[in-house]
Amino acid sequence: MTSPFAIESTDLSKRYDDEIAVEGLDLAVRHGSVYGFLGPNGAGKTTTIRMLTTLLRPTGGEAKIDGVSIADRDAVRERIGYLPETPPLYPELTGREQLQYVAGLRDLPDAEATERIESLLDRFDLDEDADKRVSTYSKGMKQKTGIIQAILHRPKVVFLDEPTSGLDPRAARTVREVIADLAAEDTTVFLSTHILPVVDELADTVGVLFDGDLVAEGPPQKLKQRAETGDERSLEDVFLEVTQEADLPSNGATRTEAR
């Protein structure tokens, strides 16, 4: 039977010399869902994403993407798209050339590549600037190009690190709509961001990482529900609480489960 999970990790860990960046991470992210991956600066989010996207070798544990071990780099890379914090772009290419280049790397047939590139350029309001060099692009224009190249080949799983970073409100809304569309088409979206309303709106499940450890996980609605009183609090309240609680060893950090 095929696994219901697009992303699975067991005891995934990364140690840099004596610094433990990620410790024993267990993830199970369903196909076609949006997973909001939260955590304070330095919590280990980028390290986790770099391991799941095969860019960094774990020092412990195992993970599978769409059923394929991250040890099988080529097979995993075929299945994923990744928008890192700084999108990898060639400044001397135009936006359109950059996307054509990526479509070529992904072996997209020419006609499909052209159709996909043009429709995404149009959707992100980048069509009029597509023949300018990337070196002349604003931060937001580079970010839009980075997002398009991450989803161009219709990956099964897409990892987005702060996708709305540097985007104006209209473009940020487009990104939110694109994420919802991807999930509706059964693409799994692993979304790392500090912008909690975006996660609240889009995520099926939220995971909060703190000091390399998952300290809370569940659907946003459940996490926001106070168990004792039934009152609702904001996702920001939840975030502040679980990342502070875990900070105080005397409190005995517990994982808030609300699956």
Ligand SMILES: Nc1ncnc2c1ncn2[C@@H]1O[C@H](COP(=O)(O)OP(=O)(O)OP(=O)(O)O)[C@@H](O)[C@H]1O
């Ligand atoms: N190449 C490296 N060498 C040594 N330590 C590293 C390296 N990369 C990351 N770290 C450490 O690992 C921990 C996790 O870093 P990581 O970049 O994964 O955090 P993050 O959650 O993505 O943070 P942010 O929200 O600030 O982007 C930090 O303590 C960081 O200093």
